[in-house]
Amino acid sequence: MTSDFPQPVAAAIDIGSNSIKMTIGRANGEGGIDQLDWASEVVRLGHGLDQTGLLDDERIQIAIETLTRFAAQARERGATRVVAVATEATRAAANGATFLDRVREETGIEVRVVDGQAEAALTFRGLGADADLTDSVLVADIGGGSTELITARDGAMLAARSLPLGSGRLTDRFIVADPPCLDELAACETAAAASIQAAQPIRLPTSSALRLIVVGGTGEFMARLVPDDQHIDLAAVRLVLAKLATLSAAELADEIDIPEARARVLPAGVAIVAAIASSLDPERIEISRSGIRAGLLLEAIYGGVTDEEESKTKGGPAEKWSRKDGSLATDQRESSGLNFRDTMSELIAERWQTVLTAIPIALAGTDIEGVHDVRVASRRLRAVMDVAAPAFPGKWYKALHRTAKEITGALGEVRDRDVLLEALQADRSAAPLAEHPGIDRLIDRVERERVAARAEMEHYLRRLLDGSLRSELTRRFGVTEAPTSRSTGAPTECAS
Amino acid sequence: MRIVSRAWPVDDVDPEAPVIDNARRVLAVRIAEFYSFEPVVPHPELSEALHDMRISAKRLRYSLELFRPQFEKPGERQIERVRTIQEILGTLHDHDVRVDLIGDELSQLMLEQSRKTRSDIADASPEELATIAAVALRPPPDDPRRGLIALLGREHASRRTAYARFRELWDTYAADGMRRDLVALSVRPLPDGHAARATTVA
Numbered sequence: 001m002t003s004d005f006p007q008p009v010a011a012a013i014d015i016g017s018n019s020i021k022m023t024i025g026r027a028n029g030e031g032g033i034d035q036l037d038w039a040s041e042v043v044r045l046g047h048g049l050d051q052t053g054l055l056d057d058e059r060i061q062i063a064i065e066t067l068t069r070f071a072a073q074a075r076e077r078g079a080t081r082v083v084a085v086a087t088e089a090t091r092a093a094a095n096g097a098t099f100l101d102r103v104r105e106e107t108g109i110e111v112r113v114v115d116g117q118a119e120a121a122l123t124f125r126g127l128g129a130d131a132d133l134t135d136s137v138l139v140a141d142i143g144g145g146s147t148e149l150i151t152a153r154d155g156a157m158l159a160a161r162s163l164p165l166g167s168g169r170l171t172d173r174f175i176v177a178d179p180p181c182l183d184e185l186a187a188c189e190t191a192a193a194a195s196i197q198a199a200q201p202i203r204l205p206t207s208s209a210l211r212l213i214v215v216g217g218t219g220e221f222m223a224r225l226v227p228d229d230q231h232i233d234l235a236a237v238r239l240v241l242a243k244l245a246t247l248s249a250a251e252l253a254d255e256i257d258i259p260e261a262r263a264r265v266l267p268a269g270v271a272i273v274a275a276i277a278s279s280l281d282p283e284r285i286e287i288s289r290s291g292i293r294a295g296l297l298l299e300a301i302y303g304g305v306t307d308e309e310e311s312k313t314k315g316g317p318a319e320k321w322s323r324k325d326g327s328l329a330t331d332q333r334e335s336s337g338l339n340f341r342d343t344m345s346e347l348i349a350e351r352w353q354t355v356l357t358a359i360p361i362a363l364a365g366t367d368i369e370g371v372h373d374v375r376v377a378s379r380r381l382r383a384v385m386d387v388a389a390p391a392f393p394g395k396w397y398k399a400l401h402r403t404a405k406e407i408t409g410a411l412g413e414v415r416d417r418d419v420l421l422e423a424l425q426a427d428r429s430a431a432p433l434a435e436h437p438g439i440d441r442l443i444d445r446v447e448r449e450r451v452a453a454r455a456e457m458e459h460y461l462r463r464l465l466d467g468s469l470r471s472e473l474t475r476r477f478g479v480t481e482a483p484t485s486r487s488t489g490a491p492t493e494c495a496s
Numbered sequence: 497m498r499i500v501s502r503a504w505p506v507d508d509v510d511p512e513a514p515v516i517d518n519a520r521r522v523l524a525v526r527i528a529e530f531y532s533f534e535p536v537v538p539h540p541e542l543s544e545a546l547h548d549m550r551i552s553a554k555r556l557r558y559s560l561e562l563f564r565p566q567f568e569k570p571g572e573r574q575i576e577r578v579r580t581i582q583e584i585l586g587t588l589h590d591h592d593v594r595v596d597l598i599g600d601e602l603s604q605l606m607l608e609q610s611r612k613t614r615s616d617i618a619d620a621s622p623e624e625l626a627t628i629a630a631v632a633l634r635p636p637p638d639d640p641r642r643g644l645i646a647l648l649g650r651e652h653a654s655r656r657t658a659y660a661r662f663r664e665l666w667d668t669y670a671a672d673g674m675r676r677d678l679v680a681l682s683v684r685p686l687p688d689g690h691a692a693r694a695t696t697v698a
Contacts, residue, residue, distance in 0.1 A: 094561065097572055115565060340518045341511035347562075383558030386503045387522050391511035416593065423594065427647060438643020442601050 009036065011074035012296035013067070013084035015111060017046030017144025018168045018265055019217065020063060022070045023293040024077045027301045032129055033294065037077050041066040042261040046089030046145040046168050050354055051361075051373045053380070055093045060102065067107045083300045084111040085292065087119055088145030088166060116162025119292060120148045123215060124157050126294030131286070136210045140276050141291055142218040142269050144168035147192075149276070164350060165192050167218055167269030173357055179252075180267045182245045188268045189241075192275030194478055212282035217262065218269030219287040224256040232285040234277040240270055344388035349477035351381035355407065356470070356479070359461055362411065365454070368418045371411050378407040396476060403469065410460040413453035420446050503555055504529040519563035524682040526556040530578075531675060537666055540659040543592040550585035553578055560681075567681050574681060577674055584662045591655035598648045605640055 007027040014021050021040045025033040043063050048056055067084075074082050084103075090096040091113050100111050114122065123141045127133065139150040145166040151158045174187040214222070225240045226232055244267040247255065253263040277285060355377045361370035385401045424446065428439045473479035506525045509518050533549035536542050557578040560571055567574070613632050620628055635641055 339511070340509065340513055340515050343515055379554065380558060383555060383562060386555070387506060387509070387518075387559065387562070390506065390509040419590065420594065420597065423590070427650075431643065431646070434637055435643030435646050437638045438640035438645070439647060440643075441605070441640045442598065442644065442647070445601060446597070 008080055008301055009078045010081040010083065010297055010300040011070070011077070011079040012293040012300060013070055013082065013109070013111075014293050014296070015045065015063065015067075015084060015086040015090060017049070017087070017089035017146070017166050018042060018044055019144070019262065020045070020066050020070070021293060022074065023297060024074055024079055025294075025297045025301070033297045033301065037073070039070055039073055041069075042259045044144070044168060044261060044265075046092075046166070047172065049089055049093055049145070050169060050172060051358055051377075053092075053094050053376065055089065055095055055099050060099050063099070064102060064106050067103055067109055071107050071109055081300050082109055083296050084109050085114045085119070085122070085296060086111050087114060087143060087292075088164075091115065092145065116146065116148060117160060119146075119162070120150050120160035121157070122295035122299065123148060123292045124150050124152065124160075124295070125298055126290045126292055126296070127213065127215060127288055128155065129294055129298065130290035131213055131288040137213055138210055138276075138280060138282055139213045139215060140219075140273070141215040142167060142272050143216060144265065147272055147276075163195050165195050165272055167265040167272065170268035170271065171265045175268060178264070179245055179248050182242070185241050185245060185267055185271050188271035189275045189278075192272045193279050196275060196279045197478070210280070210282045212277060212280070212285045213288050214273055214285060215288050215291040217258075218266065218273065220289055221256055221258055221262070221266050222270050222273060223287045232287070234274065234285075237270060237274045237277060237285065241267065241274060244270060341388075341391040344384060344391055345477055347384050348381070348388060349473070349479050351377065351384055352473050352477060352479050355381055355404075356465075356473075359465065363458060363461055371415050371418065371457075375408055375411045375415055378404055378411070382408065396472070400472065400476070403464070406460070407464070410457050414450060414457050417446050417450035417453060421450065515563070516566050519566045520682050522559050523563065523567075523678075526552075526559045527675070527678045527682060530556045537663070540656075543589070546585060547589045547592070550582055550589060553582040553585060557582060570677070570681055574674070574678055577669055581662070581665060581669070584658060584665055588655065588658045588662060591651055591658055595648065595651045595655065598644055598651060602641065602644045602648065605644065609641075 009024065009026045011022055011024045019040055019042050022038060023035060024037040025035050028034045041062075043059060043066055045055055045059050045063050047059060048054075071082060086096070086100065090099060090111075093099070096113065100113070103109055103111055120141070124139065127139060131137075133152055133155040135154065137152050139148075139152065141148040141150075143166050145164075145168060147163045147165040148160060149163065150160045170188045170191060174191065175184045177184060222237070222240055223232065225243055226236050230236055244252065249260050249264040252258075252266065253260040256263075258266075273285070355374060358370065358374040358377050361367065362374045364370065382401070382404045385397075385404055389397065389401065421443065424439060424443050428436060428443070431439060470479070504525050506518075506522050508521055530549070530552045533545065533552055536545040536549055539545070557575060560567060560575045560578065564571060564575075609632075613628065616628050617625065
């Protein structure tokens with residue numbers, strides 16, 4: 001029965017790596033929410049984050065403009081509260097805090113950065129209002145930068161895990177062609193499966209009838225490509241993947257009525273669904289439109305987690321939470337059983353992967369930041385390898401550690417000259433004409449040195465990539481390879 | 497004497513222990529390593545040591561970032577401080593690199609010109625000597641030395657400014673208790689439910 005009293009209206013905003021989404025809802029008087037309005041904008045806030053470690057200035061600006069519009073829309077619909085959370089892209093970026101300061105100052109929205117555990121708990125709470133959570137379920141919330149996996153039985157959350165897999169992230173790493181090539185989609189699925197397998201075993205409910213519930217845009221949009229009369233299982237997901245390899249982003253956007261930028265990252269998201277389904281073998285796959293925003297609205301309108309919900313979400317043992325981009329275990333209480341060696345192993349794998357992904361861009365030489373990106377990635381890798389050394393006493397580890405140092409050094413000579421040339425060009429443009437011959441002499445010298453340093457760098461990196469490094473990394477840390485086509489930059493057509 | 501920039505090893509890392517325990521150990525070592533460069537701060541002439549200090553600051557920052565969730569909000573402020581110090585030391589290093597480069601190029605140029613002048617003098621007739629001497633004493637407007645000398649002067653001035661900024665920043669952070677705050681992070685009490693394990697490990 002609905003109450004006669006005016007019910008509070010709230011807006012919940014989710015700032016993800018791909019999109020910023022808002023749901024405006026009103027309490028329905030029965031402990032649930034009636035949705036009044038929604039909005040969604042593909043911002044790709046996490047674009048390039050793996051390479052730079054930073055949110056891009058242009059994306060930040062678009063995000064702030066989007067949030068300003070959303071705040072106005074929420075006010076118009078009578079929302080008395082606006083709650084917002086930011087997930088993987090913001091928590092992983094070195095300038096995430098600066099971004100949130102700007103959001104607060106320019107839009108008045110106070111954004112809470114949630115870790116994987118909180119994200120999963122909110123998603124699960126929101127899901128309870130919509131999905132059938134009886135028996136055994138595995139919930140996959142596939143975002144742009146991370147994927148949250150939640151296991152539950154009879155409505156009680158058993159465990160949760162955050163994986164550094166996102167549709168945007170895998171697209172940045174593996175997909176160049178438009179439409180995507182089948183081998184690019186296979187690379188996405190392989191990387192996703194490897195990440196699932198490399199993580200600690202996911203505690204599945206002991207039941208033969210496990211259902212996979214896919215939350216978020218990936219599931220919703222994937223379902224639009226499945227015929228109405230067909231139930232969704234792994235075979236159906238693979239058929240969708242095959243179809244996606246025939247549709248350009250523009251064609252896909254047109255066919256299922258989504259923005260083109262969102263269509264661009266959907267194939268990688270579907271590849272993640274395929275990887276989860278093939279790794280964890282659910283009996284069937286379901287789609288739910290509820291998720292973190294529904295959970296946020298429930299929290300905003302009805303308050304924090306109830307005792308009953310608390311007991312449900314704390315039903316399982318402490319689980320491991322690792323964030324691959326910049327930091328580790330988020331919930332200290334939950335992570336009290338965290339093993340340092342395993343966590344470092346995952347981080348090292350992730351950072352080597354970032355280095356390997358960035359090297360082809362540095363070799364292509366079309367962007368001077370490519371060299372810088374590899375250098376930064378190698379320094380970040382070394383920061384972990386320095387710290388983790390006591391956990392890996394073998395000679396093989398020392399050799400890989402030494403290689404990481406060599407990479408930094410090999411690129412240093414080129415990077416130093418790039419920086420010097422930029423500074424000298426700036427000096428020259430500000431200097432009187434009489435000084436130009438001297439500065440030109442210096443520029444000539446640095447350019448010559450740069451050519452030599454670059455040749456040496458290329459020789460070293462190509463030798464490195466052709467050698468046994470990749471197989472050693474796969475063997476020791478489960479690092480997967482990025483396809484070499486990544487280096488070409490702009491979207492291309494698949495080779496026949 | 498040069499203080500070597502190699503990363504200090506963290507000897508008591510326990511691979512089987514939780515991340516939080518090791519995070520504090522790593523941070524304690526990185527703080528000690530970074531502050532081992534403190535005696536260098538008042539010496540602007542120690543460019544290599546200041547560069548090593550920058551590398552050490554970078555290691556400290558990466559460790560703080562690596563364990564960001566463990567150090568929570570108090571860690572964010574320290575990351576910003578360390579990053580600011582690292583950046584100004586980076587600017588200082590860039591000036592040092594340019595000063596060395598310009599100085600080296602100037603030396604080479606003067607050596608070349610000196611050789612040429614001596615060769616010209618050796619081959620010159622007595623009438624030509626006066627002209628050669630005049631050119632050597634008063635370089636023509638397009639002599640590359642002009643640009644290099646002016647550039648060198650500007651680099652030295654910019655370096656002095658960068659060092660002054662670094663000192664000011666260092667002193668401000670020191671007065672604000674940066675070291676105290678960093679050390680406090682490395683000895684922060686563990687969250688509830690974690691103390692027993694931490695005590696065992698310690």
